[in-house]
Each structure stands twice: as structure tokens, then as C-alpha cells.
Amino acid sequence: MLEVEEDCVTEEMSQWPISKETVRCPFAFMAQARNKDPVLRFDKPNELGRPMYLVTGQRECAFILSHQREFGSDLAGAMPGFDKSAVPLPFPEVPSFHEKSVIFFAGGDDHRIKRKWSMELISRSRVNAWRPLIEARTDELLDQLGEQNTCDFRREFSDILPVDILKIILELPEEAVPILRRVSLAIATTDVDPNITDEQKADKAQAFADLFALNRRMLEQRFAEPGNDYISSLARTQVEQDGALDVNALSIHLQGIMFGGDHAVGAFLAYLLTELARRPELQQKLRAQPELIEHFIDETLRLNPPLPWLFRHCEIETQVGDHLIPAGSIMIVAMAAANRDPAQFPSPESFSLERKHPAHEILTLGRGVHRCVGEPLARAVGAIVVQRMLSRFSGIALDEQKSVITPELSYQFRCPQEVHLLLDHSRAGISG
Numbered sequence: 001m002l003e004v005e006e007d008c009v010t011e012e013m014s015q016w017p018i019s020k021e022t023v024r025c026p027f028a029f030m031a032q033a034r035n036k037d038p039v040l041r042f043d044k045p046n047e048l049g050r051p052m053y054l055v056t057g058q059r060e061c062a063f064i065l066s067h068q069r070e071f072g073s074d075l076a077g078a079m080p081g082f083d084k085s086a087v088p089l090p091f092p093e094v095p096s097f098h099e100k101s102v103i104f105f106a107g108g109d110d111h112r113i114k115r116k117w118s119m120e121l122i123s124r125s126r127v128n129a130w131r132p133l134i135e136a137r138t139d140e141l142l143d144q145l146g147e148q149n150t151c152d153f154r155r156e157f158s159d160i161l162p163v164d165i166l167k168i169i170l171e172l173p174e175e176a177v178p179i180l181r182r183v184s185l186a187i188a189t190t191d192v193d194p195n196i197t198d199e200q201k202a203d204k205a206q207a208f209a210d211l212f213a214l215n216r217r218m219l220e221q222r223f224a225e226p227g228n229d230y231i232s233s234l235a236r237t238q239v240e241q242d243g244a245l246d247v248n249a250l251s252i253h254l255q256g257i258m259f260g261g262d263h264a265v266g267a268f269l270a271y272l273l274t275e276l277a278r279r280p281e282l283q284q285k286l287r288a289q290p291e292l293i294e295h296f297i298d299e300t301l302r303l304n305p306p307l308p309w310l311f312r313h314c315e316i317e318t319q320v321g322d323h324l325i326p327a328g329s330i331m332i333v334a335m336a337a338a339n340r341d342p343a344q345f346p347s348p349e350s351f352s353l354e355r356k357h358p359a360h361e362i363l364t365l366g367r368g369v370h371r372c373v374g375e376p377l378a379r380a381v382g383a384i385v386v387q388r389m390l391s392r393f394s395g396i397a398l399d400e401q402k403s404v405i406t407p408e409l410s411y412q413f414r415c416p417q418e419v420h421l422l423l424d425h426s427r428a429g430i431s432g
């Protein structure tokens with residue numbers, strides 16, 4: 001485990017945000033915070049005067065995420081940067097029947113409606129129908145590697161596949177791909193960076209405006225001439241409910257799904273290949289026993305959460321562990337720490353396919369009413385990619401010299417900066 005000097009830890013435990021260095025490598029810091037108190041109150045409140053708690057115990061994190069009434073996800077007015085009134089409606093000239101929050105921050109009835117809209121997208125039968133298309137696209141990307149015996153996995157694969165999958169599942173037109181890639185880049189480069197330039201801000205605003213315009217065109221077209229796709233059925237469901245098409249609420253909703261299915265999936269794939277490439281003995285084992293790939297995915301998700309933490313707002317004074325949390329507090333629910341809580345996961349730092357806990361104890365995909373709707377899809381994609389890599393290459397190793405596994409600086413996502421693979425092309429023979 002990484003060492004963090006006591007001084008540095010004491011200093012950092014006084015307030016949020018924690019330093020950039022700790023954000024990049026948070027695990028030792030989180031473990032020390034948990035040892036001190038699994039529900040640690042920072043000395044200083046945030047800029048808006050709200051008490052800030054860092055929650056690092058698995059049980060405490062799971063409790064908070066499972067109690068939506070007590071701990072909501074609407075942070076407007078409680079955290080800087082989450083002011084809803086500052087975000088304009090995409091089409092202010094058109095009335096909307098719904099709150100403008102994207103599903104992640106929605107609560108109560110508004111969340112129930114948006115959750116229902118989302119759940120329609122990812123059913124078992126839809127995932128099964130998409131599977132051959134996702135396999136074919138995975139194969140195409142791997143074919144493009146040709147006989148190369150090295151691969152820049154992010155640039156040649158894991159940064160590309162998620163948008164291609166969104167194209168498959170939402171039946172997006174070709175013109176959507178560059179728009180989504182621009183939004184993706186804008187989010188990655190501007191995420192909470194106080195130093196972003198006016199040009200970057202304008203670029204980001206334009207990328208989002210283009211995405212909303214595209215979403216509106218698709219919604220209007222598919223409402224007028226419905227097909228069997230998700231966007232047609234989303235438009236129909238909403239019109240049956242409200243009487244007229246709500247291009248604001250549905251464009252925001254589609255953007256939420258696109259956001260959910262992009263960076264997190266790319267990071268997940270990058271971590272899967274990093275873990276695989278570092279373990280030649282495991283590659284052999286997974287080829288011989290492909291049924292273990294699910295456990296391999298669980299361990300990768302446990303140790304490498306693409307979203308290291310979530311924020312919640314305490315709505316009602318509530319007891320969590322030994323603490324009575326005052327209403328108005330902000331809870332930083334650190335899945336990166338919860339997933340390594342030794343009380344739940346013995347020898348938490350070791351990568352083991354033998355763990356017996358139920359998969360939902362891993363909090364990487366959330367818990368409670370906001371738990372990730374894309375989970376079955378993400379797991380299916382992960383399994384396809386691992387299977388295809390193992391069947392195509394008899395050896396996959398990490399080029400440790402060129403790879404940079406420490407993530408880029410982001411307070412929102414974790415993704416290894418550079419994953420360079422060394423590939424052995426002799427056929428390996430797992431059934432695909």
C-alpha cells in the first residue's frame with residue numbers, strides 16, 4: 001500500500017477538496033481517514049458553510065446511498081458549482097413539464113419518472129440483441145491492430161468503443177459520433193479545472209449545444225416516424241404521460257445516458273486490461289475457466305472505481321454509525337475507500353477471484369435508487385472485451401516503461417493515463 005506522511009494527512013483531513021496529489025493516489029489517505037473515523041467530519045465547512053463529511057466505511061457508504069430520503073443527490077445551493085438556476089434549459093423558448101435536473105441529481109417523483117425512462121433502455125433482451133453488434137465492433141477495432149505487437153490501448157480501443165456502443169444502443173446517426181467525441185473531450189479537459197480558458201469554456205458550451213440540437217432532431221423525427229428503437233419509445237412514453245413532446249427534458253435525459261455510458265466505460269475497460277496485462281497466470285486461468293471472467297470483472301471494479309466518490313446532501317438529521325449528521329451536511333461517499341474496507345473485504349489490497357461476498361457489496365456502481373442503470377451493459381461489454389483479447393492473443397503484457405497507470409487529474413473520474421500493451425499474436429484458443 002502507498003505511504004502517506006502523517007503531516008500531509010493531518011493537513012488534508014482538514015478540508016475538501018483534498019490536494020491534487022491525493023486525488024490521483026487516494027487509497028492510503030482514505031485508509032488512514034477510515035482508521036481515524038469511517039465518518040470523518042472535516043475541520044472546515046465548504047464555501048457555503050455546509051459541514052463536510054468523508055465517508056470511508058463500506059457499511060456507512062452503503063447506508064447513505066440506500067437512504068435517498070435522508071441523503072439526496074440534489075446539491076443545488078449546498079455545493080459550489082451545482083446551482084440549477086445557472087444552467088439554462090437547452091431550448092428555453094419551449095415549455096418543459098419536468099425539472100431540469102439530469103437523472104443523477106433528480107430526487108423524489110422526478111427521479112422515479114426519469115428512472116423509469118432509463119430502465120426501458122437496458123433490459124436483458126436488449127443487451128442480448130446488442131451483443132453481436134458489440135462483438136463485431138470489438139473485433140473490428142482489434143482487426144485494425146493488424147500484426148502490431150504493441151497497442152496504445154486507450155487511443156486505439158478504450159477511448160473509442162464506448163461512443164460506438166452508444167451509437168449501437170441508441171441507434172444514433174453517423175453525425176452523432178464526432179459530436180459525442182467532442183463532448184467527451186470537453187468534459188475530460190474541463191472537469192473542475194479552475195484554470196480553463198475562455199476558449200475551452202466556449203468550446204464546451206458549443207459541444208453541448210450541438211449535442212442538445214442533435215437530441216432534439218432525433219426526438220422529433222422518431223416521434224413523427226417511430227421505429228422499434230429506444231428514442232422512439234422514450235418519446236412515446238413521455239407524450240402519453242404529458243400530452244406533448246418535451247424536447248428539453250428528453251434531450252437532457254439522453255445526454256445523461258450518453259454521459260453515463262462514456263467515460264466510466266472507457267475507464268473500466270482501461271482498468272480491465274491493466275489488471276489482465278499485469279497477471280499472465282490469470283490469463284491462463286481465465287482461458288481455461290471463462291466462467292471466472294465475471295469474478296475478474298468484480299475485482300477490477302472493486303479495486304478501480306472509475307467514479308471514486310459520490311456526493312450526497314443530508315436532508316434530515318440522521319444517525320450514521322456513531323455520528324448524528326446535521327441536516328444540510330455534504331457527505332462524500334468514497335467508494336474508492338469502501339471497496340477496500342478490511343471489515344468487508346479481507347486483505348482488501350489483494351486481487352483475488354476467490355472472494356465470496358455478493359457483487360452488490362462492491363459500491364463502484366452505486367447502491368439504492370440511483371444504482372447504475374447501465375450495469376448489465378457495462379458487465380457484458382467488459383466480458384466481451386476480456387474474452388476477445390484472451391482469444392486473440394496468447395500473451396498480453398503491460399509495457400511498464402510507457403504506461404502511466406496513475407490517473408489524469410480529475411475530481412470526478414479515475415482512468416489510467418496511458419495503457420500500453422505488448423501483444424503475442426499466436427492464437428490462444430478461448431471460445432469467443
Ligand code: HEM
Pocket residue numbers: 073103104105115118256257260261262264265268305306307310363364365366367369370371372373374375377378
Ligand atoms: C463500468 C461502467 C460504469 C460505471 C463505473 C458507472 C457508475 C455509475 C454510478 C456510481 C452511478 C450512481 C450515481 C449516483 O448514485 O449518484 C451510476 C448511475 C447511472 N449510470 Fe452508470 N456506470 C457505468 C456504466 C453505465 C452505462 C453503460 C450507462 C448507460 C449506457 C450508465 C448510465 C447510468 C445512468 C443513467 C445512471 C443514473 C441512475 C440514476 O440516477 O437513477 N452507466 N453509474
